[in-house]
Amino acid sequence: xxxxxxxxxxxxxxxxxxxxxxxxxxxxxxxxxxxxxxxxxxxxxxxxxxxxxxxxxxxxxxxxxxxxxxxxxxxxxxxxxxxxxxxxxxxxxxxxxxxxxxxxxxxxxxxxxxxxxxxxxxxxxxxxxxxxxxxxxxxxxxxxxxxxxxxxxxxxxxxxxxxxxxxxxxxxxxxxxxxxxxxxxxxxxxxxxxxxxxxxxxxxxxxxxxxxxxxxxxxxxxxxxxxxxxxxxxxxxxxxxxxxxxxxxxxxxxxxxxxxxxxxxxxxxxxxxxxxxxxxxx
Amino acid sequence: xxxxxxxxxxxxxxxxxxxxxxxxxxxxxxxxxxxxxxxxxxxxxxxxxxxxxxxxxxxxxxxxxxxxxxxxxxxxxxxxxxxxxxxxxxxxxxxxxxxxxxxxxxxxxxxxxxxxxxxxxxxxxxxxxxxxxxxxxxxxxxxxxxxxxxxxxxxxxxxxxxxxxxxxxxxxxxxxxxxxxxxxxxxxxxxxxxxxxxxxxxxxxxxxxxxxxxxxxxxxxxxxxxxxxxxxxxxxxxxxxxxxxxxxxxxxxxxxxxxxxxxxxxxxxxxxxxxxxxxxxx
Numbered sequence: 001x002x003x004x005x006x007x008x009x010x011x012x013x014x015x016x017x018x019x020x021x022x023x024x025x026x027x028x029x030x031x032x033x034x035x036x037x038x039x040x041x042x043x044x045x046x047x048x049x050x051x052x053x054x055x056x057x058x059x060x061x062x063x064x065x066x067x068x069x070x071x072x073x074x075x076x077x078x079x080x081x082x083x084x085x086x087x088x089x090x091x092x093x094x095x096x097x098x099x100x101x102x103x104x105x106x107x108x109x110x111x112x113x114x115x116x117x118x119x120x121x122x123x124x125x126x127x128x129x130x131x132x133x134x135x136x137x138x139x140x141x142x143x144x145x146x147x148x149x150x151x152x153x154x155x156x157x158x159x160x161x162x163x164x165x166x167x168x169x170x171x172x173x174x175x176x177x178x179x180x181x182x183x184x185x186x187x188x189x190x191x192x193x194x195x196x197x198x199x200x201x202x203x204x205x206x207x208x209x210x211x212x213x214x215x216x217x218x219x220x221x222x223x224x225x226x227x228x229x230x231x232x233x234x235x236x237x238x239x240x241x242x243x244x245x246x247x248x249x250x251x252x253x254x255x256x257x258x259x260x261x262x263x264x265x266x267x268x269x270x271x272x273x274x275x276x277x278x279x280x281x282x
Numbered sequence: 283x284x285x286x287x288x289x290x291x292x293x294x295x296x297x298x299x300x301x302x303x304x305x306x307x308x309x310x311x312x313x314x315x316x317x318x319x320x321x322x323x324x325x326x327x328x329x330x331x332x333x334x335x336x337x338x339x340x341x342x343x344x345x346x347x348x349x350x351x352x353x354x355x356x357x358x359x360x361x362x363x364x365x366x367x368x369x370x371x372x373x374x375x376x377x378x379x380x381x382x383x384x385x386x387x388x389x390x391x392x393x394x395x396x397x398x399x400x401x402x403x404x405x406x407x408x409x410x411x412x413x414x415x416x417x418x419x420x421x422x423x424x425x426x427x428x429x430x431x432x433x434x435x436x437x438x439x440x441x442x443x444x445x446x447x448x449x450x451x452x453x454x455x456x457x458x459x460x461x462x463x464x465x466x467x468x469x470x471x472x473x474x475x476x477x478x479x480x481x482x483x484x485x486x487x488x489x490x491x492x493x494x495x496x497x498x499x500x501x502x503x504x505x506x507x508x509x510x511x512x513x514x515x516x517x518x519x520x521x522x523x524x525x526x527x528x529x530x531x532x533x534x535x536x537x538x539x540x541x542x543x544x545x546x547x548x549x550x551x552x553x554x555x556x557x558x559x560x561x562x563x564x
Contacts, residue, residue: 048529142537147527170532210548242544245429247330250452255424255540258533262524262541266492 002076004063010089014080017102018057021091025163033161035101038062040171042069044103048175052104053077059084059098066099077101103174105161111179111190114150118195118217123148123265126187126198126221128229129156130253136160137168138254139222144172145258146265151176152190152219155183188236191219198237200229201260205241209263212240218264222257284358286345292371296362299384300339303373307445315443317383320344322453324351326385330457334386335359341366341380348381359383385456387443393461393472396432400477400499405430405547408469408503409439410511412535418442419450420536421504426454428540428547433458434472434501437465470518473501480519482511483542487523491545494522500546504539 007015017032032054035044044053046069056079058066063081070076087095115122125143130136136153140160143151151160159165160173169176181190191198196219201209221237223229229237242251242259251259289297299314314336317326326335328351338361340348345363352358369377397404407425412418418435422442425433433442441447442455451458463472473480478501483491503519505511511519524533524541533541 138534138537142533144530145526145533170534172530175530210544243548244427248426248454248457251424251427251540252420252452255420255537258537259541259544262492266525 002070002079004058004079004081006060006081008082008086010082010086014055014078015057015082015090017054018087018090018100019092021163022093031105033103033105033166034163035103035171035174036095036099036163036167037097038066038099040166040174041066041099041101043171043174044101045069045073046175049103050109050177051106051174054102054104055080057082057087057090057100057102059087059095062098103161109177109179111150111152111181112194114152114177114179115194115196116149121216122194122196122218123261124194124196124219125151125257125261126154126219127151127157128154128187128221128223128233130222130224131156131158133158133162133165134168135252135254136162137165137173138252139257140165140169140176140178141172142254142258142261144169144176146261148176148261148265151178153178153180154185154187155181187219187221187233194219199260199264200234200237200239201242201256202228202234202239203241203244204234205239207238207240209240209242209260212263214266215264220257220260220264222253224253284352284361286340286361286363288342288363290364290368292364292368296337296360297339297364297372299336300369300372300382301374303445304375311384313387315385315387315448316445317385317453317456318377318381318445318449319379320348320381322448322456323348323381323383325453325456326383327351327355328457331385332391332459333388333456336384336386337362339364339369339372339382339384341369341377344380385443391459391461393432393434393463394476396434396459396461397476397478398431403498404476404478404500405543406476406478406501407433407539407543408436408501409433410436410469410503410505410515411438412504412506413438413440415440415444415447416450417534417536418444419447419455420534421539422447422451422458422460423454424536424540424543426451426458428543430458430543430547433460435460435462436467436469437463469501469503469515476501481542481546482516482519482521483524483538484510484516484521485523485526486516487521489520489522491522491524491542494545496548497546502539502542502546504535504542506535 055077060081084098125148166173196217197215198219200221342363366380407430448455478499479497480501482503
């Protein structure tokens with residue numbers, strides 16, 4: 001069980017990690033991140049998330065509906081209760097939903113350790129130069145929906161634990177394994193080392209997505225909508241396109257990624273993901 | 283040719299349709315809508331859009347790069363030039379890109395007139411109860427990308443010409459034919475009258491999207507992520523699902539719609555869309 005701790009003073013030092021939330025989005029939080037809303041908090045507290053919870057900050061009227069999820073944690077974190085007006089004063093803008101938490105990033109996983117060795121099937125998403133938090137959040141959500149094993153990010157791609165990216169991901173950023181590659185990392189060398197077919201999605205791709213055969217181990221590479229993937233990568237990877245109407249061949253990169261993940265994931269969806277519960281229909 | 287008209291005074295009555303832009307988003311614009319940015323303005327001015335342009339408001343430094351698109355219009359609308367500071371004062375918030383225009387809605391098209399009669403192939407998107415402008419904008423974009431013939435909206439679905447919806451649609455709201463159905467409209471009766479197979483996308487659908495046979499004439503129905511499509515509709519339509527991973531079966535509705543459109547559109551993409559130029563590779 002846990003004993004919630006009422007706090008009335010927005011200047012209470014225990015609320016320091018929740019202060020000036022928008023400004024801190026920009027300067028970083030020293031190994032912490034912010035979670036907003038009940039659905040995302042439940043994912044953070046569940047066994048599906050690899051992240052520890054440092055503290056929870058709730059409007060008192062939200063406690064009852066979340067007590068089950070908090071009690072289920074082996075050693076529940078401190079749960080602070082503060083009126084929405086106090087929460088808003090701390091955060092610096094209105095906190096309508098009355099549910100916040102601070103998570104701990106922990107050590108960064110090794111990209112190689114996230115991918116099961118061959119011959120197990122593997123679906124890995126690689127993001128190159130994606131600097132828009134909506135797109136990265138959306139892609140984490142789509143990766144989770146289609147059971148991708150991992151998402152790998154190059155040095156330029158923005159942080160999936162940025163507050164807005166978590167929100168757009170519908171919490172998927174907390175449960176989809178992801179890892180950061182070092183600057184200048186060699187995607188094709190990595191694919192080779194992991195035994196994955198590198199597949200670069202691009203409007204100029206030479207194969208049509210719908211005609212691709214089943215690929216049991218694949219690294220799907222996505223670049224920005226503008227410059228796209230680097231030319232050297234495109235020249236050496238297997239390239240695939242999504243046919244679109246003449247005159248408006250423009251899909252958002254997160255949407256294009258979802259279409260490709262749907263096609264590539266089909267055989268994967270029947271594998272159990274132990275940390276997420278039984279397979280569909282199982 | 284056209285002669286741009288410099289304006290220095292934010293209170294100039296010719297700029298009235300651009301004033302208090304956010305407030306006017308909420309109260310409406312009496313048959314007008316606002317277009318932002320060069321890409322969207324080019325679509326508005328092109329033959330692909332069915333909408334007339336009432337006026338254009340540009341920062342002077344943006345004129346040169348848009349003069350070709352404006353000159354190509356048979357009777358170019360007035361083009362006002364105002365410094366970004368003046369534009370921002372008129373709009374009520376910073377206009378960074380310096381490109382605005384006012385379009386005229388004109389008369390609403392008849393839904394039935396938008397769909398080519400059988401046996402021509404037809405792909406029509408039906409939106410039921412979608413009240414989020416990001417989702418509606420994203421779906422208009424996806425409908426354009428996959429060459430949908432028309433988008434039909436029930437009375438509850440929000441306006442594709444709302445400023446944010448146009449922006450999220452990447453301008454597709456201006457070129458994808460759409461029409462509004464009367465309140466309480468009967469989707470299945472409409473599908474029957476138009477000779478379209480009604481296909482309702484739902485997590486509980488009885489068929490799997492990827493296993494669907496080619497459907498030359500189809501009405502793809504999408505509802506909200508929460509309540510979904512009405513039960514009566516689901517009971518009588520052909521229902522289809524996108525298989526997802528256990529534990530996180532949640533796609534954004536615009537993303538789910540894109541995946542379904544990609545599957546359904548394939549035979550359509552090889553038809554010419556005369557107002558959008560030649561077919562791919564043609």
